[in-house]
Amino acid sequence: MKFVIIGGDAAGMSAASRARRLYPDLDITVLEQSFDVSYSACSMPYNIADPDTPMDTLVVRTAQQFIDNHNINLLTGHKATAIHRDARQVAGKTIQGNVFCFEYDKLLIATGAVPTLPDLPGRELLMPLKQLEQGRQIKAAIQNKGVKKACILGMGYIALEMCEALTDLGIHVTMVKPGPLLLPWLPRDMAQIVQDELNKQKVILHLGTKIQRLEPKNRGAAIICDNITLDADLVIGATGVAPCSELARDAALALSVSDAVHVDQYLRTSDPNIFAAGDCGDAIHVVTGQNVWIPLALRANRAGWAVADNLFKENNPLQGVAGTAVFKVFNLAVARSGLTFSQAKDAGFDPVENLITSWSRVKWQPGAAKIYVNMVGDKKTGKLLGAQMVGIDGVAHRINAVAVALHAGMSVAAFIQTDLAYAPPFSPTWDPLLTAAIQLEKKL
Ligand SMILES: Cc1cc2nc3c(=O)[nH]c(=O)nc-3n(C[C@H](O)[C@H](O)[C@H](O)COP(=O)(O)OP(=O)(O)OC[C@H]3O[C@@H](n4cnc5c(N)ncnc54)[C@H](O)[C@@H]3O)c2cc1C
Helix, strand or coil, X not given: XXXXXXXXXXXXXXXXXXXXXXXXXXXXXXXXXXXXXXXXXXXXXXXXXXXXXXXXXXECCCHHHHHHHHCCEEEECEEEEEEECCCCEEEEEECXXXXXXXXXXXXXXXXCEXXXXXXXXXXXXXXXXXXXXXXXXXXXXXXXXXXXXXXXXXXXXXXHHHHHHHHHCCCEEEEECCCCCCCCCCCHHHHHHHHHHHHHCCCEEECCCCEEEEEEECCEEEEEECCCEEEECEEEXXXXXXXXXXXXXXXXXXXXXXXXXXXXXXXXXXXXXXXXXXXXXXXXXXXXXXXXXXXXXXXXXXXXXXXXXXXXXXXXCCCCECCCEEEEECCEEEEEEECCHHHHHHCCCCEEEXXXXXXXXXXXXXXXXXXXXXXXXXXXXXXXXXXXXXXXXXXXXXXXXXXXXXXXXXXXXXXXXXXXXXXXXXXCCCCHXXXXXXXXXXXX
């Protein structure tokens, strides 16, 4: 039996490793267009901030290790260009220009996501951060060009992580986006806390600023906007990503929201011999039951793993995602799980939200800091729909309680009854999440 995988990072290599463990005799081939496999993309901003640690330390396992220790036919520099479903073949081209063709019994598309850079004149001056090689390029540019000023297009989580990394290196950072709001999915009072932190760190924000074009200037570029021209030695393009689903689309597989490859709970596409996992595929949202596209690392690893489980039998159905995420903005952590108020409205709920301010630990404990929790519930059913949190302390892991409650389909009233841990160095007696739920229940 031949199992072919397109894409050799989180989803692809999780599937390959698990398949090898489950099926010692399976013929496994992985096609990876780049020369990097199995690395922590999520750590790239932090590695860029650390000039002494090479980017290659983020590689979890090298291609050679997969070949030698796991008997996986891992082919780097191999780009798949077409899936011929009738013949069950994947065709492609190597970096050297040689064409190849592999037959499969089972195929996994694990091609991830691609940066969506704005279609502007001079866009080639933008440096995106998605693949390890792009991380190396940004790091080399910082070291070789003596970058003093950087401009980041975009203000999402990768943009904000890069902003912190560059600031830590003593680089002056300006951020630009056409939309008028920072983190539009957060209640404005919470977004303002993030904005205040960025101001405190001397980051310049140009919100509501339409970029017209980029032009080469000195060592870097001029960023020409509607009402201002900025210049920078380095311009990072962090304006979002899209699912890398062309292969699936060209093979007439069903696509869904945001053009992600549509999969069922066993990760099967509309062709039962072809699976899709990771950032290229969709998932069911556990709160709405609808298809969503939320490209995050845990789902990619879990879905890859589940593909191996489900390769020949329905063994491991996946429940779905709650969209749980956390990121760091200098001293702050920003987290979310489930739906925001407007997402809940769009999904047909009758949402009510409530924002509370509490303390991360008992107030006089060292490290105690204000924590802001916005919780969303459904007026009709009393169901918990989601929460967003911002704070200096105790945000990152606290959001996981919300995620578990959402997976369990809890009501706000039931969440209030949960027996959360308390000791002064870790939490007030009533955890901020419980306080948020109690206040929300009053509104509901
Ligand atoms: C800077 C950064 C920070 C992040 N931080 C976080 C975080 O903190 N938390 C979190 O949950 N997620 C984070 N993510 C997202 C996370 O990295 C992704 O969700 C995860 O890598 C997805 O894994 P994947 O295997 O689906 O796709 P990818 O990691 O994108 O891998 C897809 C692979 O397929 C290959 N490929 C594509 N097309 C072809 C083809 N035609 N032929 C052969 N090979 C092909 C690509 O070269 C790539 O190696 C971050 C991402 C970045 C870039």
